[in-house]
Amino acid sequence: MDLKDQNFGAWPCHFRFNKYNFAQVSAGSNGLQIHTDAVFLTLLQEDECVGGLEILVPGSDSFVEVDPLPGLLLVNVGDIAQAWSNGLLHNVKHRVRCKDAIPRFSIALFLLAPKDDKVEAPTALVNSDRPRMYQTFFYNDYRKMRFSTGLYAGEILSQLLM
Numbered sequence: 001m002d003l004k005d006q007n008f009g010a011w012p013c014h015f016r017f018n019k020y021n022f023a024q025v026s027a028g029s030n031g032l033q034i035h036t037d038a039v040f041l042t043l044l045q046e047d048e049c050v051g052g053l054e055i056l057v058p059g060s061d062s063f064v065e066v067d068p069l070p071g072l073l074l075v076n077v078g079d080i081a082q083a084w085s086n087g088l089l090h091n092v093k094h095r096v097r098c099k100d101a102i103p104r105f106s107i108a109l110f111l112l113a114p115k116d117d118k119v120e121a122p123t124a125l126v127n128s129d130r131p132r133m134y135q136t137f138f139y140n141d142y143r144k145m146r147f148s149t150g151l152y153a154g155e156i157l158s159q160l161l162m
């Protein structure tokens, strides 16, 4: 990608510490329902003792488990990156399952979206072979659509297609 002039420095970040109070009754259920991240990207530090994060294999109904490994740092592409990259980057559907009655922790650092500007693919990522895929939109409007519809697994992006 020829993106020399892109500066993400002014994009806000959000830090979150997740605690899942997994008990015996929650075994086999979702600790976090299937979703895509409502952000540009997520850096995720997993609990190195307790598994449960699962990623949906694109184009299938199958999930793969992410093994809990010491020091594992995941990078998740979110909805905003898919729109901003004109579909070159792909969001990731994922969920957290409770397997055992053990508390689980994770730490997430989210890079959100431009604060006062629209989300729009740079012209370097748009051409006749790859025409603009998404309408330009403000991050707040996208979030309102997501929360008012309760569609958390990337469906809002389909509503923003050109």
Ligand SMILES: O=C(O)CCC(=O)C(=O)O
Pocket (backbone or CB within 6 Å): 018, 032, 037, 044, 046, 053, 094, 096, 105, 106, 108
């Ligand atoms: O706790 C995890 O492993 C995943 C957390 C997550 O998907 C999120 O915070 O968006």
Ligand SMILES: [Fe+2]
Pocket (backbone or CB within 6 Å): 035, 036, 037, 094
């Ligand atoms: Fe997530």
